[in-house]
């Protein structure tokens with residue numbers, strides 16, 4: 147196999163990995179907020195159930211969760227799971243990452259001084275106004291470093307999609323390596339993950355800089 | 362006219378009875394200082410008046426509108442809509458300012474009038490600049506709270522409260538978080554508000570200030586009003602606890 151062909155194949159794997167990454171972020175960031183609200187709900191039942199779900203999602207391997215999501219329609223209902231592989235990956239990743247984000251959001255919200263809430267109350271901000279104008283902007287600044295860590299982990303975790311035989315970058319590299327007895331695809335893959343994470347760090351650092359106008 | 366009327370307020374936290382049957386009337390233009398040892402329930406009283414805390418028993422009305430009334434011997438809060446209307450009557454200045462750190466000074470002052478009260482933006486901006494002028498902070502409009510001294514932050518907090526045009530303004534130890542050399546600038550601002558006949562209820566440990574600007578002084582002790590009257594009456598009162606309290610302060 148020529149280097150060019152190899153690179154072409156790896157690039158297609160790379161794009162698939164990146165798509166998993168972006169779709170997961172798009173779904174898990176808001177879903178994490180919903181979980182966070184559930185976890186912080188005054189209703190003991192809601193917060194209890196959400197807390198339990200979050201602890202399961204954080205306490206079991208993502209690879210296992212992907213398999214459960216992928217296979218459960220078949221084992222539970224006997225449905226064919228032919229076209230389900232890709233959606234299952236996105237669903238599995240999104241739910242798992244939402245659980246981590248939910249806990250990060252919660253730590254951020256709890257770090258906001260009570261006085262901010264009391265001032266908002268006295269100034270008669272509505273609940274949504276308080277959340278979007280006062281709480282959220284401050285929470286984002288607080289949680290940015292923790293979010294950066296989690297997002298970097300996500301870049302690397304996209305390789306776990308191989309566990310349900312999805313051919314993303316890592317799986318592609320493995321196949322090419324096995325067929326051609328060469329380490330080069332792994333080197334290329336490693337460089338890709340590293341450079342992509344470097345970009346993630348730079349972007350996140352930019353956000354942090356943008357929010358450093360107050361302390 | 363009675364701007365605020367609180368009657369027979371009772372409040373406990375668990376087994377601890379913090380307010381034991383307290384009544385307070387505030388007339389238009391009146392300046393009332395509340396003094397007393399720490400733990401006597403002063404903050405709790407303000408927090409109940411400003412509805413940050415709910416009461417166990419008693420009634421509250423602002424300008425004749427009942428926020429909490431009695432039904433069959435039980436205190437009942439008005440419906441949320443009415444309560445919201447009533448809350449427009451008062452503002453509160455906190456001990457530790459509680460400015461919004463991510464907003465500039467100007468935005469701290471103008472955001473609530475614009476986005477809560479839906480007032481005309483230009484007009485609000487103009488008034489905010491005038492307020493900043495009065496506070497001696499006209500050059501600080503674009504600063505963030507973290508770039509200001511405590512005294513400046515507290516003056517911004519006062520401007521923020523005033524921007525909503527409250528009928529009654531409450532202060533909970535507005536200078537207690539400040540270095541001694543910064544309390545003066547804040548007290549001066551409050552004094553000028555008193556001269557403009559702003560109705561105010563001020564919890565403070567600044568005795569000479571309380572004596573100077575108040576129409577009425579209330580000395581609270583262990584959840585009750587132990588002494589109440591004109592500054593002369595209260596500071597010259599023969600009440601044992603009051604004497605003890607003043608004695609302690611003089612020793613410090």
Ligand SMILES: Nc1ncnc2c1ncn2[C@@H]1O[C@H](COP(=O)(O)OP(=O)(O)O)[C@@H](O)[C@H]1O
Nearest residue numbers: 374377379397398399400401402403404405406
């Ligand atoms: N949220 C609360 N929960 C339990 N106890 C409280 C709470 N708020 C105040 N207290 C208690 O009530 C008493 C009166 O407090 P406070 O009103 O803050 O007094 P002051 O402002 O006069 O110092 C204190 O003993 C305080 O510990």
Ligand SMILES: [Mg+2]
Nearest residue numbers: 403404405534
């Ligand atoms: Mg207090």
